[in-house]
Amino acid sequence: MNNSVYADGQNLYLNLTSLCPTDCVFCIKEPAGRRFLGHDLALDREPELEEVWSAVLERTAIRPFEEFVFCGYGESTYRIDAVLELTRRLKRCYPRSRRRLNTIGLGNAIWERDIAPELAASGLSRVSVSLNTADPEQWVKLHRPRLEMREKGFQSALEFIRCCLLADIHTTITAVSLPGVDLGAVQRLAAALGAGYRARPMLTAEKATNRTE
Secondary structure, three states: OHHHEEEEOOEEEEOOOOOOOEOOOOOOOOOOOOEEOOEEOOOOOOOOHHHHHHHHHHHHHHOOOOEEEEOOOOOHHHHHHHHHHHHHHHHHHOOOOEEEEEEOOOHHHHHOOOOHHHHHHHOOOEEEEEOOOOOHHHHHHHHOEOHHHOOOHHHHHHHHHHHHHHOOOEEEEEEEOOOOOOHHHHHHHHHHHOOEEEEEOOOOHHHHOOOOO
């Protein structure tokens, strides 16, 4: 399954699942036909771990990558066992490269346990949490989470951030520049938690379908 990995710049991205606990208002996966920067991220099934690893080996045989990132149109932590095993292999085979998880921050809620120590033990270098707001009510409106995560989803994402920081994983909170979102408040929240902060421009379907590699 060759769309289980895709490259952008000096990073190689691992696309493990289409499952997601949210239906974010700013997500362009459907308007973009599940393409991202020209790459087809549609999965007719979840790739086996060894399929993903073989694809990683094929791509790294061509050129090195500075960072390996778990990121697709789904939430990678649904496949926590695959994330952990692949991270261990990446650390062992490419120790000079960083290993990052891009997430909506609901991994602890999905598994009903603190997964941060496991991520740290596997060798994960960084976590980027798409929080997008400092307002719990706005978080629900922007992310449209599954019913069981609406009440406590925002707090669960904050707790995941705290857990990652306690596990000594470099953690960044990101926010998409959206109308009505107080980016300054998100930045202040990140600072209060001890996390990094990065604002992201709104991605359009047109840009997502253009190949950059």
